[in-house]
Amino acid sequence: MVMKMFDQSDLVTSNLDEKQKKQSLIATVSVIVLFILSAFTFMNFLYCLSDCIGSIVCASADVALRDAIRSVPLILSFFMTLAGLMVAHTFYRNESESKLRVRAKKHARIGIVIGAIIIAYVIIMRFAGTYLSLLEGSPSPLYPLDAVIYAAIFIVLGVIILIYLKKGSYAGASRPSIQTGGKFVRSFFRAIWLMIGLYGFCGFFYSIFIVDFRNGYVPYSLAMMLVSLVAFLTVAVWELFYNAFTAEKRRNITLPLAIVSLAVSVGSAFLYFLALKANLDGPANVGFGILPIAFSASVNFATLLVVATPLIVSVVALVKGIIRLIKK
Amino acid sequence: MKKNLFCIVLAAVMLLSCAGCAGGQSSAEHLEDYVFTVQYHDNFNILQLTDIHWNVNTSTKASMNYLDKLLKEVDGHIKKTQGEGAKIDLVELTGDMFMLANSYHLSTFIDYFETKAEEYGFLYAPVWGNHDRHSLYNPNELANRFKKAAHCVYYEPTDDLYGRSNYIINLTEDGTKNTSVAWMIAHLDSGASFSETELSVFRDYDYIRPEQTDWFIAEHALAGENVPAIAYYHIPQDENEKAWVAVTEQNADMKNKFFKLEGFADNGNEKYASDFIDRAKDHNLKAAFMGHAHNVDWTVEYEGVVIGLGVKTGTELYYAHINVNSDDKAMQDGLRSVGITENFDLIGASLVTLTGKDGSFDLEHLYYNERENGDFSAWVKW
Numbered sequence: 001m002v003m004k005m006f007d008q009s010d011l012v013t014s015n016l017d018e019k020q021k022k023q024s025l026i027a028t029v030s031v032i033v034l035f036i037l038s039a040f041t042f043m044n045f046l047y048c049l050s051d052c053i054g055s056i057v058c059a060s061a062d063v064a065l066r067d068a069i070r071s072v073p074l075i076l077s078f079f080m081t082l083a084g085l086m087v088a089h090t091f092y093r094n095e096s097e098s099k100l101r102v103r104a105k106k107h108a109r110i111g112i113v114i115g116a117i118i119i120a121y122v123i124i125m126r127f128a129g130t131y132l133s134l135l136e137g138s139p140s141p142l143y144p145l146d147a148v149i150y151a152a153i154f155i156v157l158g159v160i161i162l163i164y165l166k167k168g169s170y171a172g173a174s175r176p177s178i179q180t181g182g183k184f185v186r187s188f189f190r191a192i193w194l195m196i197g198l199y200g201f202c203g204f205f206y207s208i209f210i211v212d213f214r215n216g217y218v219p220y221s222l223a224m225m226l227v228s229l230v231a232f233l234t235v236a237v238w239e240l241f242y243n244a245f246t247a248e249k250r251r252n253i254t255l256p257l258a259i260v261s262l263a264v265s266v267g268s269a270f271l272y273f274l275a276l277k278a279n280l281d282g283p284a285n286v287g288f289g290i291l292p293i294a295f296s297a298s299v300n301f302a303t304l305l306v307v308a309t310p311l312i313v314s315v316v317a318l319v320k321g322i323i324r325l326i327k328k
Numbered sequence: 329m330k331k332n333l334f335c336i337v338l339a340a341v342m343l344l345s346c347a348g349c350a351g352g353q354s355s356a357e358h359l360e361d362y363v364f365t366v367q368y369h370d371n372f373n374i375l376q377l378t379d380i381h382w383n384v385n386t387s388t389k390a391s392m393n394y395l396d397k398l399l400k401e402v403d404g405h406i407k408k409t410q411g412e413g414a415k416i417d418l419v420e421l422t423g424d425m426f427m428l429a430n431s432y433h434l435s436t437f438i439d440y441f442e443t444k445a446e447e448y449g450f451l452y453a454p455v456w457g458n459h460d461r462h463s464l465y466n467p468n469e470l471a472n473r474f475k476k477a478a479h480c481v482y483y484e485p486t487d488d489l490y491g492r493s494n495y496i497i498n499l500t501e502d503g504t505k506n507t508s509v510a511w512m513i514a515h516l517d518s519g520a521s522f523s524e525t526e527l528s529v530f531r532d533y534d535y536i537r538p539e540q541t542d543w544f545i546a547e548h549a550l551a552g553e554n555v556p557a558i559a560y561y562h563i564p565q566d567e568n569e570k571a572w573v574a575v576t577e578q579n580a581d582m583k584n585k586f587f588k589l590e591g592f593a594d595n596g597n598e599k600y601a602s603d604f605i606d607r608a609k610d611h612n613l614k615a616a617f618m619g620h621a622h623n624v625d626w627t628v629e630y631e632g633v634v635i636g637l638g639v640k641t642g643t644e645l646y647y648a649h650i651n652v653n654s655d656d657k658a659m660q661d662g663l664r665s666v667g668i669t670e671n672f673d674l675i676g677a678s679l680v681t682l683t684g685k686d687g688s689f690d691l692e693h694l695y696y697n698e699r700e701n702g703d704f705s706a707w708v709k710w
Contacts, residue, residue, distance in 0.1 A: 043464075044384065047383070047384040047428045047464075048384055048385055050428055051383045051384060051385045051427070051428050051645065052385070054427075054645055054646070055645055055646050058622070058645065058646035059646065060645070060646035060647065063643065063644070063645065063646055063647070067385035067386075068385075070385055070387060071384065071385045074384070131387075132387065132389045132390065133389070136387060136388075136389050137388050137389060137432070137436065138382070138384070138386050138387060138388040138389075138432065138433060138436070139384045139429075139430055139432060139433070140432055141432060206464055209466060210463075210464060210465060210466045210467075211466070212466055212467045212468050214468075214486070273526045273527070274526075276523065276526040277525075277526040280522045280523045280524070280525070280526065281519065281520070281521070281522035281523075281534065283521075283523065283531065284458065284461060284519070284520035284521040284522060284531060284534070285461055285467075285519075285520060288461045288462045288463075288520070289428075289461075289462055289463045289464045289465070290464075304529070
């Protein structure tokens with residue numbers, strides 16, 4: 001059934017043979033799985049970072065350092081998973097055979113190195129007494145052993161990718177190349193966009209479990225979940241849905257998609273502020289756990305970021321769509 | 329199909345709307361429901377642990393090792409000063425037990441306190457801090473675990489009171505509601521923070537709301553107008569700052585002691601000042617203890633009420649290093665008040681001993697530091 005979806009006209013996969021479709025499917029699924037893993041490890045990373053920043057802000061840099069040393073495997077796990085996501089994304093975009101090999105190899109090697117560092121670090125720190133046991137606990141019952149196992153799995157996957165790149169050939173769907181103009185600025189904003197997407201996804205996922213639909217907080221709870229979901233969808237729609245179309249189709253749908261995206265972003269932002277007006281203590285009482293950046297409990301920064309980013313992305317897409325329309 | 333989908337969405341919206349409309353019980357009509365009773369005896373010991381702050385970076389094993397030693401020290405001190413039969417009767421956990429934590433921390437924490445409660449024979453009573461809502465667990469999960477824990481005293485109905493942990497422990501002659509109340513121990517949720525408007529970039533720290541004060545006064549009337557009361561909550565209210573200003577800027581003659589090395593981290597906004605102490609003091613409130621600002625354990629007798637922050641427990645997030653050679657005036661003032669002549673960290677616990685039904689009590693601060701060459705321990709009387 002999934003393969004049939006690939007046959008639809010206007011999709012970059014529509015004229016591929018069975019093997020190519022299978023490869024495209026594996027690449028797409030890998031991107032999705034690694035995005036989800038990245039989102040969870042990103043939340044762990046944000047939690048570690050928020051606590052350390054809190055200690056520094058409160059003039060306890062020694063506590064921040066102690067905590068950071070203990071949580072190095074958690075922090076590195078995020079970057080290792082991100083390297084995995086980059087590998088999968090390189091296959092997914094498949095701009096050209098040469099770019100694919102160079103970039104995928106680079107990211108796979110980065111992932112393997114980070115994984116090796118995690119394993120070595122845990123072993124050294126166990127002997128040094130920083131970890132009282134390999135099953136010391138916190139943030140999970142198996143920590144830091146679970147970080148070692150996770151790293152070992154990524155090392156194995158990284159080695160498999162390197163072997164595949166040496167022997168196999170990938171011929172999955174080609175997608176538009178990432179424009180090179182203003183490379184630094186573009187890379188910076190793409191990274192920020194990705195982080196917000198990860199944050200939005202994880203925020204939405206966790207909110208299902210941790211948002212407390214207590215008396216009086218229902219509108220704010222729903223609005224909180226909505227803005228998180230929209231932040232994630234901004235990434236998912238443009239990266240997975242939009243890029244799945246052929247170049248011509250993309251040109252045609254840029255403007256309508258941007259208008260829909262902007263309408264949804266504006267609508268969700270409006271609903272959020274409306275709900276906030278009704279629950280001015282909402283951010284501190286509902287789903288506060290998904291706002292680790294707002295550590296100090298005194299800044300609405302995280303929510304504003306999640307609300308603002310989809311708006312910015314939609315406006316940029318709208319401008320792009322209008323320019324394309326004029327050029328046409 | 330579309331019709332079915334519409335019905336499902338409509339039903340979901342109605343269900344959620346109903347959840348939002350459920351007002352819960354009226355606190356004024358259910359005053360008895362908020363009250364637990366525990367048997368009173370002279371020298372009733374209340375240990376305050378505050379701002380333990382278990383988080384994603386915490387080594388819970390190391391933290392539990394510290395708490396093991398701390399509890400042993402307190403138990404030993406009580407037995408030494410009050411006799412072998414004396415013990416910790418009640419542990420007050422005054423908020424920020426967690427921050428950036430998850431269900432694992434929550435389970436481990438409650439399991440730990442259950443084990444220790446069994447070992448030392450105490451009950452423990454938690455109040456919420458601002459960061460206890462700042463974790464990857466559902467706050468209801470924490471509330472339900474507290475409710476179910478065998479040695480935990482906790483009540484949280486769906487009601488018209490602001491916050492979660494608003495409840496009373498009455499110390500009575502025989503531990504039941506049938507005999508007179510000797511002391512009333514009130515627990516209030518001082519909230520977390522709030523935005524002044526929906527477009528505010530910053531949030532203010534929360535405060536004890538007027539309806540909570542009304543509830544306290546009603547509960548006190550139920551216990552008996554002459555019953556002495558103590559309140560435990562997390563965020564300092566405006567009286568702490570008022571007392572500090574009176575002592576430091578107006579040279580007011582108020583008994584005060586211990587350290588104040590940072591602000592009280594209250595909202596500092598007159599518009600949102602709490603009326604709690606101001607009104608509760610006319611209802612036999614003898615003392616109010618809180619946490620929140622880790623570098624402060626400053627205590628003052630203000631308009632007849634002893635108001636003080638507990639000593640921060642453990643080394644999570646931040647704490648002050650007390651240096652006897654420091655040029656900092658606040659640190660030197662604190663050192664002079666406690667009479668300690670060596671460097672130490674401002675972590676430990678606070679002990680209140682109810683010495684009589686007349687409202688008399690003793691207060692001691694314990695500074696307890698783990699050290700490789702033998703732990704540091706200093707008890708300082710109020």
